[in-house]
Amino acid sequence: MTGETEVTDVATQPTESGADLTRSRLIEAARKAFGEKGFHATTTRDIAAAAGLSPAAVYVHHRTKEDLLYAISRAGHEAILTDMRAAIAGAPEVAGKLEAVVHAMVLRHTREYAAARVVNYELDGLSAQHREDIEKLRAQIQGIVRRLLRTGVADGSFVVDDVRITSNAIVAMAIDAARWYRPATDPAPDRIASHHARLAVRMVAAAG
């Protein structure tokens, strides 16, 4: 916009290219590394090397290592929320909604387990400001499940002793899949997701 010396593109397409592509490549490398070794055990040199760049190149595209973590964490949380909302919208009654939500969560926490590990286990690496932002998204995730249980209790579909503890347990089951899941030895994500979804319904369903 402000006086480029070259006309580089045929048209400014929504497809990323050039610098944006390098930026994405660094995020992808960081996501993998953070998910596998943890934020603090990953060096900026690891990230640069995985993206095929020199250590200094990282800082052209991202202000700090923590900025990379924030970008990955934010995108990860928003992706989960999008999945959950789509799942709820796609089922008619409350038991089906719960089953779909758990399925969506477990599917993402296994399929994208590296990103999911960053989302759930690398919160301490965030700055105070970024941590606050992320915690709001996490509260929304918990809120969705909690509301679902309350709705089910209200219309008689569910029988639940303590909504808070039970929703914690259901979310816990899904989140922890990102920790134990190993693609090489475990069943396919869809199979694990279906199974967990049925288990969640069994935990709260009213009758047989």
Next chain:
Amino acid sequence: MTGETEVTDVATQPTESGADLTRSRLIEAARKAFGEKGFHATTTRDIAAAAGLSPAAVYVHHRTKEDLLYAISRAGHEAILTDMRAAIAGAPEVAGKLEAVVHAMVLRHTREYAAARVVNYELDGLSAQHREDIEKLRAQIQGIVRRLLRTGVADGSFVVDDVRITSNAIVAMAIDAARWYRPATDPAPDRIASHHARLAVRMVAAAG
């Protein structure tokens, strides 16, 4: 035994004192720090300061920082196994055993959440050799739950689609409590443990 120049103790009691006490204090400081900030984010200076010692004092009692992690991890895993075995021995039939085991696991993962976080989330900090040792203990933990489910299925107490996935889910629920539990705002450990234990039984119980 080999020519002490001083007779320091009235008797060599099983009670720890002197150097052993300092050693324990360092382990306690490290457990808290590793559990709250993670192994890599904790410095040996943090540990020394928390124990009221100079940075160098750590190495009089522990060879390396990783040695501290291993000691904490090993003791933590063994404590969980002890809890689980006692729980199983204390209940007559299989549903009661499962309920008791989950109760014991959740109780420990909330009450001792700092230690439990080290046990479950700081495996990457271990050396290859130590990691192998620890993985054997972890396999035993999974094995106990898996055997319990198989026994319940065999005698008709439980109905389970997939024993491996279901036992993973049950253990996941217990482990993840160490991640989300906050003593300041959450219900008492015993209440959470009881609730989770009932949920686990509901996941697998045959009839109403």
Next chain:
DNA sequence: GTCTATAATTCGATAGAC
């Protein structure tokens, strides 16, 4: 935008006096 080189810290671990 990418590189090489390096500044400025910080870390795990050790040396040596008491």
Next chain:
DNA sequence: GTCTATCGAATTATAGAC
């Protein structure tokens, strides 16, 4: 066994050439 002092390596991030 504890301390002060410090080594040597590794880390995040920047400077400056191309």
